[in-house]
Amino acid sequence: MFREKYFLIKIFLIYFFITLGTFALADDGYYLTLRNDKVNLRKGPSMDHSIKLIYKKKFLPVLVIDSSYNFRKILDHENNSGWIHITQLSKKRAAINIVEKSVIFKSPSVYSKPMVTLDKGRLCLVKKCKNSWCKIKTGNYIGWIKKQNLKGRL
Secondary structure, X not given: OHHHHHHHHHHHHHHHHHHHHHHHHOOOOEEEEXXXXXXXXXXXXXXXXXXXXXXXXXXXXXXXXXXXXXXXXXXXXXXXXXEEEHHHEEOOOEEEEOOOEEEEEOOOOOOOOXXXXXXXXXXXXXXXXXXXXXXXXXXXXXXXXXXXXXXXXX
């Protein structure tokens, strides 16, 4: 009888640690971008729920943290959260500058020619990323920026 209890406790502990490890390895979410210039953020995962706010910036990156049928619960760069229909989201690559003054360089090196500085919160379309650099387009400028200065779908 003692061995059976010991065996059950052992099984329970193994199950517990495997489950705990699975949660620890779970992904925190993934980034998508807004597909249109006008996207509704709703309070719940259906068209019946009221609109919380309206986004008016195409390609704005949002962090997807949950899903329910055709809706995704998102978190934006200002910590607003709510539900967006999946047809309003895109896999286009875009990011927001999260550093007060970031420099865009002509090539992926701090020793190359600096082109322009970006203010915090500037939206950038991401062309490609290499190692610790991303090639971006913002306004009339195309150049390289350090990956650590960006937050979004890289």
